Amino acid sequence: MSLPQPVPPSWKDLGKSSNDLLGKDFPINGTQLEVKTLTPSNVAFKVAGNQDPKLNVINADIEAKYTDKAHGLVITQGWTTANLLRTQVEAENHLAKGLKFDLSTSLLPDSGKKTALFNTAYKQPGLHTRAFLDLFKGPTFTADTVIGRDGFLLGAEASYNVTEGKITRYATAVGFSAPEYAVTVHGLGNLSTFAASYYHRVSPDVEAGAKAIYDTKATTQGVSLEVGTKVYLDAAAFVKAKINNAGVLAVGYTQALRPGVKASFGVAIDTQRLNEVTPTGPAHKVGASFTFEG
Incomplete structure (x- = not known):
């Protein structure tokens, strides 16, 4: 008798563990x-802001989200400093x-x-499928599906331009997910770009x-x-580090100062240009992030 199958991740979440480790x-x-x-x-309510050191401007947005759990309804309204109004x-x-x-x-x-x-999404044990209709662009209809069984995942995505009557984009992915590790291989951009990701929880305190x-159309x-790693120093702090084949090394440190208050600091160093200065400044980046939640 087979075990009950969990709901697989959506198409956009295939390889999420590795993406979060290397991107967040x-x-x-x-x-x-x-x-x-x-x-x-x-x-x-969420208020977020970012000061761009190159342009010396502050980009910010404010968002309000109302959740009615009893009726399964969520309404989100956002407004940015670029005067962009968002509603979901x-x-x-x-x-x-x-x-x-x-x-x-x-x-x-x-x-x-x-x-x-x-957008519509439907998920059941072993199946997660979504469909999107872009009303003003095309209009374009996009659908993706992920099926999973015993940790193995198979997904596909395709976009169809209703006006032109043709498929404009397609992609596929295969993967395997277990509690301690996950492997995913994507074929994106009409199978012109191939991406492989790997995630491993080495121990309760270490992730890698x-x-x-590989882009077949790249010049x-x-x-x-x-490659990257994450190490928990204690229950309130962790360090992350990553490096790519271009020689850019990035290090991030996150500390929970108190419940609801978190601070993160990061630096990216181009090891191939340690003493080089570009027209916009040094070839390295530094930054900080502060999160308050109450």
């Missing part, structure tokens, strides 16, 4: 600040268990540019991962490779 907690592009609060009426409405488990509807829109009042994306990308031949 490296605040190397200026200073970032994020403040999160929750009201008794289930409205969550999510409804889950209304017509069937595991079925979710999502409408995401954005508007730039200054230029009149707008987007509207209608790697990612390799420079070869494989882009990046």
Whole structure:
């Protein structure tokens, strides 16, 4: 008798463990600040800002999210300093268990540019499928599906331009996921770019991962490779480090100062240009991130 199958990750979350290990907690592009609060009426507010050291400007946005768990409804409204208005409405488990509807829109009042994306997702043990309809671009219909059994994962994605009547993009992926490690191989961009990622929880305090990308259309031949690790110093602090084949070394340190307060510091050093200065400054990056949550 086979064991009950878990719900597999969505297409965008294939290889997520490795992507998070190599991509998150490296605040190397200026200073970032994020403040999160929750009201008794289930409205969550988030204010985030980032100071770009090159342009010497501050980009920020404010977001309010209302969650009605009893009716499976989530409404999110955002506004950025670029005067971009975002609205998202999510409804889950209304017509069937595991079925979710999502409408995401954005508007730039200054230029009149707008987007509207209608999404549906359906997940059951062993299956996670999604469909998107971009109402103003094309319109374009995109669908992806991931099936999983006993840790093995198989996924595919395709986009269809309704006006032109043809498939404009397709991709596929295979992988294996276990509690301690995960391996994923993607064929992206109409199978013109291939990516392989690996994640391993070596011990409760140490994680390691790697990612390799080969672009058949790139002007420079070869494989882009990046490896990294995460080490927990204690229950409130960890250090992350990664390096790629271009010689860029990045180190991040995150410390929980108290419940709801977290600080992260990062630096990226180009080991091939230690003493070089570019027109925009040194060939290295530093930054910090502060998160307050209450």
